[in-house]
Amino acid sequence: MSAAQAETVIGRSVSRQLGRHLLVVPALAVVVLCFVIPYLNLLVISAMTPSTRAAYLPVFTLANYTRLIADPFTWRVIWHTLWLGGLTTALSLLLGYPLAYHLARAPRRSRGLLMVLVISPLLVGVLIRTYGWMILLQDTGVINQFLRSLGARGVPLMYNDLGVLIGLTHVFVPFMVLSVAGTIQGVDPELELAARSLGAGAWRAFWRVTWPLSLPGVTAGTLLVFVLAISSYVIPSLLGGFTVLTVPILVVRTVTELFNWPAGSAFAILFFAITLAILWVYLRIMGWASRGVS
């Protein structure tokens, strides 16, 4: 191959390569400019000094963080948020797993319909579903009316942690189902049959065979739900009224009502860091638990 020929080959493949890579540039630009950089900016602002006359003073300080960390209120809210998130995750798993199993083992034709039922609530939007719960859970809502018509007393189902839990669980069960169903489907049903033939009852066959093999999906699902649950804003604020305080609510309040951008940012980032730490620990544990599964 002569030098000129080699050059054309190289030249052609280089321009062909470059042309291809142009495909990703626009989306990349959007994500970097409108996502990565704003978040980095947030990091910067969390170290700026709050001011009453402007959004913030460009003076570096770590006071935002130290003040936050020293304040027990901060930790109470963080703990409350994590606790709500954890409980939501547990409930979502409890409700979502049976649904996922049923879906994964359903005959091909039914599966389509079932998927529609699972996903439709997701697409309706958090606000609408929360509104639906408000109608149901209020003191004068449908459920309490029903209870009273039976002669029982009304139960406070809203403007408290219980209402928030119900709302959150409801929103995140579909996410859990979607995460877990795929993995269950991947578990060869013949394995369960083999267990049955060896003397295991339905529950034991499930618990000893299917459950361990579905752990990767369970890990993914619980992770997803937990992260989403602690980040939720609409449900705690509408269903919790002013009594339930979570980190997102407090952050928004700090930024939009108190106009203290630096403090709000610091809180957000502190929470983010704590979440990452929890996730890391969780993944290590789950990794150890699913060590038998590829």
Place this chain on the structure above:
Amino acid sequence: MAELRLQGLTKRFGEVVAVRDLTVTVESGELVALLGPSGCGKTTTLRMVAGFEAPTQGRVVLGGRDVTDDPPERRNCGMVFQHYALFPHLTVEQNVAFGLEMRRLPRSEVRRRVGEILERVGLTGLARRYPRQLSGGQQQRTALARALVINPSVLLLDEPLANLDAKLREEMRFYIRSLQREFGITTLYVTHDQAEALVLADRIAVLMNGVLQQVGSPEEIYSRPRTATVAAFLGVTNLLPGRVVARRSDLVVLRTSAGIVRACGADGLAEGAEAVVSIRPEHIDLDRADAPGSRDGVNHLRGVVRERTFLGGLVDFRVDLGEGFLLRVQGRAGAPQRVGDQVSVLFDPQAAWALPAQETA
């Protein structure tokens, strides 16, 4: 028609060398089968010819023109893929017409040629169907029609019969062969099925681990394999190790664990060399243990029958020649030998082929 020349084709994927210095010529109108086990580099070679892989080294010359740097759409290769690759969103007609449309032929011409080829492959009634509505054999023929209608310089087939059931596969083999002969297209046919290669090919190129082992007619490859692996790959054979003690023009005399053996020798097999003798089971006869010794130079060994398997029209024997070497012998249906019998093992030196023991390729 065009001649296809592969010159020193090499393909490296990182550390792995999939094809090493492959040089072979497919004469105009010839069908060469590229035969080898899975992973031997034959599909990679085909893809280099088609233009889907760029060779690390080497050239592809089609009809006298170096096409190595040309993109696939400019090579005028007709390709039939292993899973047919029929466009699911187009009908049979539209699939077949695709290549002609790419060549900007007038619509009337396209319609005419599509009609002709569909009739030739017997799919006229199915022209408006979609691929998913066709049987495996029909899809196969559609793929062929699509590749042939563009009058390609070379026809490339990538294990096209692998997905068909055994009976259909046999039918389609002869069908493809007759089509190829009728159109007289230079063809490169990739397969791992040696029976297929033997039926279809004018010449077979045996590829192993990316290296070309041997090129020759089916008869040559079958009866005069160049290496022990080629011998073992085509059909069943016995490989009896031995050492050359004498050589007289074509014939060699070897000392083996079972005794003295006379055989035809491959070139380059000198006295003192370590060798293997390839003897096909169908060329061996069994006789009573007390049969007279060597007559007319026929090889005469002794052994004990260890296994006897009835296969319908044939019987498969395993005969112990001593030191654990089990010789496979093919007998006729009524062969009288039974397990445990002492037997004489007889075979003609012309049917025995001595090869060097080491792989030199």
Place this chain on the structure above:
Amino acid sequence: MGQPGGVVSAMVRRHERVLLTAVAALIYLFLLAPVVIVVLAALNSGTYLRFPPEGFSVRWFVAFAQSRSFTRALVFSLRLAGVVTCIATVLGTMASLWVVRFGGRLRTAMRVLFTAPLAVPGILTGIALLVFFYAVGWRRTGFAGLVVGHTLICIPYVFLIVSAVLVRFDRSLEEAARSLGADPFTTFRRVTLPLIKGGLISGATFAFITSYDEFNISLLLSGVGATPLPIELFDYLRFSFDPTAAVAGTISIAMALVVVLLTQRLVGLESLYMAGG
């Protein structure tokens, strides 16, 4: 290989399957309850949803249509979603093509990057954008600001759905087209595009409805004259409680059903499985 009904699982006995189905049915009921309630409230004749329901009426639909602020917000949301869908679909598809085909070693990193906006709290993204726009001097962000924010969270959906379709795509079809004389662009146009069309439409409808329903980011970036319907609803719900809001809910529900059914038809909802399988 299955029992009658085609179900193969540990539940070999009839009563086991019945039990599972019953439990599943209850949970589905839980999932659908608030959605059904909203539709009932919208069609209810009384202001408060009584148990048992009072009567059927479309008065709230009328009230909605007559409400200047609601209809304006509805139109705004539709316009916003329309613009966002166009941008997100094009960008998301291009990104998906690149990652699946040419990503190479960067593939995993890019996949993480393009799905990250979904993994972080929307409310934080909203704050980050609000603060960032201010920092670069963009004060009255209005419609454009919302477009930016919504596109950011819609691209991941398009990306995920189109990727799922592309990964399943049989490359040999493109090779066949190339061998028949089609250059790369024609191949994409005549072979690839028609066959991934379903994924594109699915991704687009998902993007549309995501933008239409989006609350968290809109909360922070909306302003006077730039109020999407969810924000309008939110403000309304803080103070009143009549079912006019339920009408907006019913519209959303109808849209959601259309999107889901369309996606199931075109791509199969199983492509939305998020892990394993």
